[in-house]
Amino acid sequence: MTIKTKFGATRRNLAGIAAAAVLAFAASPALAEFPEDTIHIVVPWKAGGGTDRIGRAIASAFEEAAGVSVVVDNINGAGGVTGSLNVAKGKADGYTLLMNGSSDMTASMTFQPQLPISLDDFAFVGGFYNSPTWILSNAERGYTSLEDLLEKAKAEPGTVTVGTAGPAGAQMLMAAAIKGSSGADFRIVPFSGGADLKKALLGDQVDAGIIHAPVLLSEAQEGLITVIGTGEPLSNLTHEPLQGIATLEDIGIPIKIGITRGLFAPKDTPEVVLAKLREIAAEAAQSDGFKEFGESFGFRPVWVPGDEFEAQVRGELETFQKIKTDFID
Numbered sequence: 001m002t003i004k005t006k007f008g009a010t011r012r013n014l015a016g017i018a019a020a021a022v023l024a025f026a027a028s029p030a031l032a033e034f035p036e037d038t039i040h041i042v043v044p045w046k047a048g049g050g051t052d053r054i055g056r057a058i059a060s061a062f063e064e065a066a067g068v069s070v071v072v073d074n075i076n077g078a079g080g081v082t083g084s085l086n087v088a089k090g091k092a093d094g095y096t097l098l099m100n101g102s103s104d105m106t107a108s109m110t111f112q113p114q115l116p117i118s119l120d121d122f123a124f125v126g127g128f129y130n131s132p133t134w135i136l137s138n139a140e141r142g143y144t145s146l147e148d149l150l151e152k153a154k155a156e157p158g159t160v161t162v163g164t165a166g167p168a169g170a171q172m173l174m175a176a177a178i179k180g181s182s183g184a185d186f187r188i189v190p191f192s193g194g195a196d197l198k199k200a201l202l203g204d205q206v207d208a209g210i211i212h213a214p215v216l217l218s219e220a221q222e223g224l225i226t227v228i229g230t231g232e233p234l235s236n237l238t239h240e241p242l243q244g245i246a247t248l249e250d251i252g253i254p255i256k257i258g259i260t261r262g263l264f265a266p267k268d269t270p271e272v273v274l275a276k277l278r279e280i281a282a283e284a285a286q287s288d289g290f291k292e293f294g295e296s297f298g299f300r301p302v303w304v305p306g307d308e309f310e311a312q313v314r315g316e317l318e319t320f321q322k323i324k325t326d327f328i329d
Contacts, residue, residue: 043072053297055072058290084264094274101259124264128302133259134212137226164190165196194215238299255323262304
């Protein structure tokens with residue numbers, strides 16, 4: 001016989017609820033002990049680059065905070081998509097994570113909307129290293145600000161060249177937004193990557209170049225390169241003389257562009273595991289060891305909790321999609 005309680009539940013329902021509670025209780029100790037095994041952090045880029053160096057630094061701090069071994073796996077290919085897909089489609093147990101830059105992911109999704117991957121395939125652990133995308137020029141060119149360059153581009157249409165670290169990334173979007181918003185007529189020259197753009201800037205082959213900071217920071221400190229603008233404030237830059245460089249917003253271009261490196265897990269990762277990952281990541285990001293890395297690499301680390309990091313990345317994707325629609329398509 002089935003008997004209803006005053007709350008509308010039945011004995012059968014109550015029995016089911018009780019059984020589920022027992023199962024949850026039985027499963028929780030194992031999850032609560034997470035992690036117990038080696039954690040793999042996938043960096044979807046070649047070893048030796050900026051994202052890889054940041055990834056290895058956070059992996060070291062993460063290992064200390066987690067109390068288990070942490071291994072960095074470089075799974076390169078398709079502009080970061082291969083490694084990202086490897087994690088998104090992998091086992092959602094917290095032992096395989098993705099470390100990538102926000103704008104690397106969102107730019108790929110903007111230029112290639114047909115990709116078999118989206119932000120919905122991930123749970124957001126948190127962000128720990130933010131650096132703006134900045135505009136550099138060889139000191140021999142004589143530019144002291146982005147406004148100088150834009151004035152020349154307006155006075156001499158088509159003669160000014162601005163290089164980007166890739167044909168379909170955040171840097172290309174930033175160049176298109178600057179050109180479209182300012183009305184300045186300059187030529188955008190996409191290079192095959194950051195290494196080639198660095199050579200072009202040091203060789204004085206372009207008027208300016210757009211790349212993620214802190215690339216060429218040491219050359220800027222030496223006076224060989226001039227930082228003429230930035231997509232976001234440089235307040236966390238460890239070299240104080242450059243902290244006050246005008247942002248795009250400061251000169252009337254209503255756009256913010258930078259890159260936040262962060263950790264992602266597969267979307268179905270259990271909440272209790274995700275909570276533990278966020279706790280460990282927060283400790284790692286704020287550790288003395290990672291702070292020391294930041295001081296030497298160029299920017300002081302940050303900690304952006306998972307929910308805030310997700311909102312930031314999704315907002316970035318919307319911004320990029322709008323820039324592409326307004327100024328490229």
